[in-house]
Amino acid sequence: MENLRLFLGIALPENVERFLGGRADWMKPKLSFRKWAHPADYHITLHYLGNIPQDRVPDIEQAIQDTADIAAPPHLSLAAPGMFGPESSPRVLWCGIQELSSAAPVAGSPAASPLHALHGTLGEHLQARIGYRPESRTYHPHITLARDCAGGHCAKRTVKELWDTASGTDGQQPGPWRCRDITLFRSHLGRSPSYERMASIPLRNME
Template sequence: MNNFRLFLGLRLSEAAAEFLSSKMTSLVEQGLTFRSWTHPADLHVTLHFLGDTPASRVPDIGALAAEAAAATAPFALALTEAGTFGPPSAPRVLWCGLAEPAARKGALAALHAALGARLAASGFAAEARPFRAHVTLARGGAAGCSPAALVAAWHGDSAAPFVAPQPESAPRAQEKPAWTADGCTLFRTHLGRKPSYEAIGCYPFKS
């Protein structure tokens, strides 16, 4: 059976991707050691990870994604703080958070829920982890990537703070690139290739 490794997500604007690419370069130059850094062309916001999926299901996923997208109005997003998942002494993931304007706050979570309901109705397993929107920057931090080291490196070229993982606390928005999300994308992952993600379906939001 021919399987594709798939996920649904949002693309970043060119300005947001360039900002984060510059930030990652700066962190590397300052000696932050992670096993792998995200290729600038692969920066995205994951909505639903589908994993290894029969290629025959791609049309079904496309149809339900198009349906959810057609019921969603475009909404604004902005980059906020950096943070980590995993042990502070050797973080598993380095990420950048997202914020929405007060007038449309919750639009991203609503899209995630709409897609999740349709995926579940089509027989896809529900994700166990709660949705926490972010852009993954790097994975597999070494021992030298302690919160103190990350704070120092992040402040090396920006006034934006680095925050250790605190799920219960609200993100603090900063002056960062903002853009309007106007559609969602179905991505296929090509393991061992950089960039790794291929867009195989794009679904515009309602106009």
Template sequence: MENFRLFVGVAVSNDVIRAMTPILSQLSASLPFKRWTHPADLHVTLHFLGDVAVNRVENLYEAMARIAQTASPFRLQLGELATFGQPDAPRVLWCKVSEPAPAAAASIAASQEDPLASLHDALATPLASAGFALEARPFRAHVTLARNGNAACGPAAIAAAWSEATAQSGAVAPLAWTAERVTVFRTHIGRRPGYERLAEFPLRGAL
């Protein structure tokens, strides 16, 4: 039985992908990470599912369609860079992602949880109940940009490279978009772009 390597996430919009393409090019010229994310692969992972038998994919789709209709579209914005791993040899370079300030203030005023965290939590129980193995580590919303850095990829170098890249890109609008659907991605190892959007499920009220 063939397996698909799958994860569930929120794709970055085409407009933000276009804006990030020259930024990623500039960053990769300044920071010697070994592997950079293709712009078309930019996304926020909600749940990594690992290898899933092909005959179980339809079960996944049924669960996703139900869960997606419990959440409404929400705004997201890319922020500053951060890393996982040792600061002097980071394993992963990633971009912070959160609600834009006005939307975040509205959520706080309404005593609402962060929408990405809420969507992550809403997906967890139904997916686990359907027999899909989920990672136990805490959820941290981020967009991965690169992997496998070295001593030249320290915090000061990253901050300087991000500042220069965003300035040179000429982007005047915030790197923001409306998340209107949740996506099941398939990973193709060794291919660029490496993620195939197998199915997309609109959130409640999305067109």
């Protein structure tokens, strides 16, 4: 039985992909990250599953459906960039996500936010269906733009300055959008774009 590299996430609207692709093109010559994501691969990860036997895909899709039947659809917008890893050699450059409610930031703890609730509920259904164990660390939604700094031109201050400088040169930042689906992605190593969308299941509570 073939194993598939799978993860669950939120696909982005095309205008958000285009904007981030343009912003990445502006920053790419000025930063020393080794690998930049293809715009078609931009997404917000919900859960990374890893290598999964192909015959478990129907169970995964059912876990998604169980979640989609009850989850509230998050309202999202782009936020400031950031990085994971040490200042001298960050591992990941990302664009942040802000969650909105009636065009205003959600107040309170992350547990109160629909996006964090969607992540938690999906993890519970995956555990019930396939025995998946969600990560214990705090969920930090983001969109990966680049990986593996190869030199000294990846400082957080440099990234912020470039991001701010690019504002107004690459089109207006997209406004908020509503998450409408949970997507099952398959990762293909050694190709670009790398991610295949195997299934997208709509959230039902769209009122």
